[in-house]
Each structure stands twice: as structure tokens, then as C-alpha cells.
Amino acid sequence: MSGKRSIFEEVPAEGAQQPATAPGGIDRGRxxxxxxxxxxxxxxxxxxxxxxxxxxxxxxxxxxxxxxxxxxxxxxxxxxxxxxxxxxxxxxxxxxxxxxxxxxxxxxxxxxxxxxxxxxxxxxxxxxxxxxxxxxxxxxxxxxxxxxxxxxxxxxxxxxxxxxxxxxxxxxxxxxxxxxxxxxxxxxxxxxxxxxxxxxxxxxxxxxxxRTERDLMQARRSRDGALFGIATGWLHFAFLQILLGAMVAGIDAGRSFADWPLMGGQIVPPNAWIIEPAWRNLFENAGLVQFIHRIIAYLLLAFGVFAFLRGRRSVHEAVRFAFSLAFAALFLQLVLGILTVVYGVPWQVAILHQLGAIAVFVLILRARFLANYPQVTSLREVRR
Structure with a gap:
């Protein structure tokens, strides 16, 4: 005698062959x-x-x-x-x-x-x-x-x-x-x-x-919205710093002051507002443009520390590692920036600094992606 069936279950015609169930059907044809x-x-x-x-x-x-x-x-x-x-x-x-x-x-x-x-x-x-x-x-x-x-x-x-x-x-x-x-x-x-x-x-x-469509759909259920927002802000902050770096390069401001952490022996470089009208200094005064680039670098590092510590609290190992890697790249990029200035912008160090910006940008983007689509490897990891 056959077992009980759900009233919502389709009963195949007598003698009909039931199709085999294939895994991963959500990705088939897509x-x-x-x-x-x-x-x-x-x-x-x-x-x-x-x-x-x-x-x-x-x-x-x-x-x-x-x-x-x-x-x-x-x-x-x-x-x-x-x-x-x-x-x-x-x-x-x-x-x-x-x-x-x-x-x-x-x-x-x-x-x-x-x-x-x-x-x-x-x-x-x-x-x-x-x-x-x-x-x-x-x-x-x-x-x-x-x-x-x-x-x-x-x-x-x-x-x-x-x-x-x-x-x-x-x-x-x-x-x-x-x-x-x-x-x-x-x-x-x-x-x-x-x-x-x-x-x-x-x-x-x-x-x-x-990742497969099925994997992405499942991962979205475990997304960390707050961490995704932090990574988004971090990414925009890094993008702003990249634009400021281009401003520095555009007027060769990297060679204007070769000392660090001071600039010309001062916190704020001398003659920072010498150009008239004053707003032009933000784009054309080499000392001020380099100073702004430095200050934003320190603020970006501080935000990076916050993002790193918050990322370490994720229950997903891949997310934790992604945020740690992005922060390590950011710290190395800061060191390269200092070396670029101190050594008078040699092209070998300068190009490494530019490539470092790419690494920081992409690694932060990857951390953002994993916060939105975390890789769940086991139930034990989720419950940990």
C-alpha cells in the first residue's frame, strides 16, 4: 500500500516515468x-x-x-x-x-x-x-x-x-x-x-x-548590511584620495616638500595661501595640495582601522580575511607614499605607489563584495 500523499502533490499518470531531479537547477539555462x-x-x-x-x-x-x-x-x-x-x-x-x-x-x-x-x-x-x-x-x-x-x-x-x-x-x-x-x-x-x-x-x-547564481542568492541571506555600508564608505574615501593623488601628480606637488612628518619644518606648509584668489591654492599651490593629500591619507588610515576592527567581528572567515588584507594594503600604501615624498619622487617608487592605489581600491571592493555575498562554508562557521 502506498504511503500518504500531500494534497498539493501532483500525482503522475499510471505508468508515466518521473523525471530525475538534477541538482543546481536554478542555474540551468542561466x-x-x-x-x-x-x-x-x-x-x-x-x-x-x-x-x-x-x-x-x-x-x-x-x-x-x-x-x-x-x-x-x-x-x-x-x-x-x-x-x-x-x-x-x-x-x-x-x-x-x-x-x-x-x-x-x-x-x-x-x-x-x-x-x-x-x-x-x-x-x-x-x-x-x-x-x-x-x-x-x-x-x-x-x-x-x-x-x-x-x-x-x-x-x-x-x-x-x-x-x-x-x-x-x-x-x-x-x-x-x-x-x-x-x-x-x-x-x-x-x-x-x-x-x-x-x-x-x-x-x-x-x-x-x-560564483553561481544559486550561491549568490543563498549568500545574500547572510549579508552584513552594516559592514557592507562601512566598506562602501571606505571605498569612496579611498577613491577621493586617489583623485587627490592625481591632483598632486598633475602639478608635481610631490617634490615641493621632501620632509616628513612636517613640511618645511612646519605642520602646515609655508605660503599655503599665497595665490590669489584663495580658492586657486586648493588646485595650484603645490605645498597645500600635498598637505591635503597627506591629511586625507591619515584620515583614511584611521577609517581603515575602524573598518578592519569591525570586519574582524564578522562570523565569516573569508570576510574577516578580506578586511584584514585590505587594511594591510592600505598601510603599505601609506608607507610607499612617505617613501615617494622623502626620496624626491623617483619613478620606480612613484609607479609602485600608483599600483598600490589599485591594490587598495580593488581589495576594499572585494571586502565590500564579500560583506554583501559572504561565503558560507559550513553550518558550524555560521553558528560560531
Missing amino acids: RGARRAIRAWLILLFALVVMMIAVGGLTRLTGSGLSITEWRPVSGALPPLSEADWQAEFEKYQAIDQFSIQNRWMELADFKVIYWWEWSHRQLGRLIGLVWALGFAGFLLARRIPPGWHLRLLIPGLLGAAQGAVGWWMVASGITAGQGAVAVASYRLATHLGLAFAILGVLAWYVFLLG
């Missing part, structure tokens, strides 16, 4: 090419990191204004003859940076800075090509998971905007008779800020695609 898309996004992430590093070296070598025209397509080809090189050099000789700062340059010297800027722009073209081919390929193959079409379109749109912002930045330094020898610092900050926004979007997508 995965798309998750692994392949994740690998593609990791490649884009690595290329953007390289782009930021090459951009930093381009700035440190003073190469950013060597190409005076924006030619997104035809500019992919470098000068192919001596006549072409001479024509490019003559265009550079017409701007203020050459006449004020680099009159000593010969054609051979110009070629060095030209190759840096050309490589930076070429890497941008490569990133755009990798995104376009990948997006088109997954779209045509119908392998994009549901809900991911717009998400995967966003990096491409941001990349196109970044190209326009890059030229807007460079154009601020291509002047004749106006005395500009570098790009506007606030435009440099916008350019770098958008690069970090693209990096953040890619990293978040990589984190999401590293």
Missing part, C-alpha cells in the same frame, strides 16, 4: 558562457591595470603632450619616415611645453617621449578592440547570461568616454603663448578617476561571475 566571459573580463582588467601604469610612466617622463593631435584611427600608425618624424616634431615645437621647458630637445629626444605617449594611446585602442570583439562574439553566439547584456555594454561605453576625456585632458596642455607646460590637474584627476571606475566595474563583474 549560466551562458560565465567562465569564458569571466576570463575575458579578467583580461580587460589586466589591460586596464597596465594602461594605468603606462599612463603613470608617461606622465613621469613628461611625454603626455608629445602627440598634439587626436586621431583615434589614423593615429594607430606611428611616423614611418624621417619626414613624418620631422613633421611631428615641428608640431610639438609649436606648443608652450617645448618653448618653455624642452627647447634643448633634438629629434632623437623627441622620439623617446613620442613613443611613450603613442604606446599609451595604442594600449587604449587595444583595450577597446578586446572589449568590442569579446562583446560581439558572445552576443552573436548568444552566450551572454540573462541580465548581463547591459552590464557587459557598460565597460565599452565607459572606455569610449575615457578616450574623449583623455583628449580633453591632453588638450589643456597643448597651448601656444599661454604658458601651459602640463595638463590641467583637475582634468588629470577626472581621467584617472574614470580609469578606476572602469577597473571597479570589471572587478565587481569578475567577483559576481566567480
Whole structure:
């Protein structure tokens, strides 16, 4: 005699074969090419990191204004003859940076800075090509998971905007008779800020695609909303400091005072408000800009201590480790910042400091992700 059945249970017809229950049904038909898309996004992430590093070296070598025209397509080809090189050099000789700062340059010297800027722009073209081919390929193959079409379109749109912002930045330094020898610092900050926004979007997508939809849905039930909010504030705070770092780099403020913890023997640097009107000091006074960058660094470290201690209280081991790792990276970044200033901004230390900013930003973002989607490995861990 058969056992009792629930009144809500469907009874199959006599002789009908019941389908076997397959685990992970929630992900069936929704995965798309998750692994392949994740690998593609990791490649884009690595290329953007390289782009930021090459951009930093381009700035440190003073190469950013060597190409005076924006030619997104035809500019992919470098000068192919001596006549072409001479024509490019003559265009550079017409701007203020050459006449004020680099009159000593010969054609051979110009070629060095030209190759840096050309490589930076070429890497941008490569990133755009990798995104376009990948997006088109997954779209045509119908392998994009549901809900991911717009998400995967966003990096491409941001990349196109970044190209326009890059030229807007460079154009601020291509002047004749106006005395500009570098790009506007606030435009440099916008350019770098958008690069970090693209990096953040890619990293978040990589984190999401590293887990199944089923796993993410289950993890959301254990999210720590307060810790997620703290990580969000920490991330925004770090982003502000990155923008201020770009302001420092834009006016070469890192070399204005090489002592630490004081500046020129004082807490507040001398002549901090010497420029008129006063608000211009916030953007153009090297001493004040470096001072603000230092103060925000100390405040960011203090907030990092708070986030670290709060993160240590999480019941999830992966969350605790993520917050500890982010804080360790932040502390190391502070040390690198001090060394950069004390040693007069050598390019080797300066580029490590810039890469350190990437590590801090991404690790805080990862801690934020895990606070929202904690990895529950066992019931014992949850109850601990």
C-alpha cells in the first residue's frame, strides 16, 4: 500500500516515468558562457591595470603632450619616415611645453617621449578592440547570461568616454603663448578617476561571475548590511584620495616638500595661501595640495582601522580575511607614499605607489563584495 500523499502533490499518470531531479537547477539555462566571459573580463582588467601604469610612466617622463593631435584611427600608425618624424616634431615645437621647458630637445629626444605617449594611446585602442570583439562574439553566439547584456555594454561605453576625456585632458596642455607646460590637474584627476571606475566595474563583474547564481542568492541571506555600508564608505574615501593623488601628480606637488612628518619644518606648509584668489591654492599651490593629500591619507588610515576592527567581528572567515588584507594594503600604501615624498619622487617608487592605489581600491571592493555575498562554508562557521 502506498504511503500518504500531500494534497498539493501532483500525482503522475499510471505508468508515466518521473523525471530525475538534477541538482543546481536554478542555474540551468542561466549560466551562458560565465567562465569564458569571466576570463575575458579578467583580461580587460589586466589591460586596464597596465594602461594605468603606462599612463603613470608617461606622465613621469613628461611625454603626455608629445602627440598634439587626436586621431583615434589614423593615429594607430606611428611616423614611418624621417619626414613624418620631422613633421611631428615641428608640431610639438609649436606648443608652450617645448618653448618653455624642452627647447634643448633634438629629434632623437623627441622620439623617446613620442613613443611613450603613442604606446599609451595604442594600449587604449587595444583595450577597446578586446572589449568590442569579446562583446560581439558572445552576443552573436548568444552566450551572454540573462541580465548581463547591459552590464557587459557598460565597460565599452565607459572606455569610449575615457578616450574623449583623455583628449580633453591632453588638450589643456597643448597651448601656444599661454604658458601651459602640463595638463590641467583637475582634468588629470577626472581621467584617472574614470580609469578606476572602469577597473571597479570589471572587478565587481569578475567577483559576481566567480560564483553561481544559486550561491549568490543563498549568500545574500547572510549579508552584513552594516559592514557592507562601512566598506562602501571606505571605498569612496579611498577613491577621493586617489583623485587627490592625481591632483598632486598633475602639478608635481610631490617634490615641493621632501620632509616628513612636517613640511618645511612646519605642520602646515609655508605660503599655503599665497595665490590669489584663495580658492586657486586648493588646485595650484603645490605645498597645500600635498598637505591635503597627506591629511586625507591619515584620515583614511584611521577609517581603515575602524573598518578592519569591525570586519574582524564578522562570523565569516573569508570576510574577516578580506578586511584584514585590505587594511594591510592600505598601510603599505601609506608607507610607499612617505617613501615617494622623502626620496624626491623617483619613478620606480612613484609607479609602485600608483599600483598600490589599485591594490587598495580593488581589495576594499572585494571586502565590500564579500560583506554583501559572504561565503558560507559550513553550518558550524555560521553558528560560531
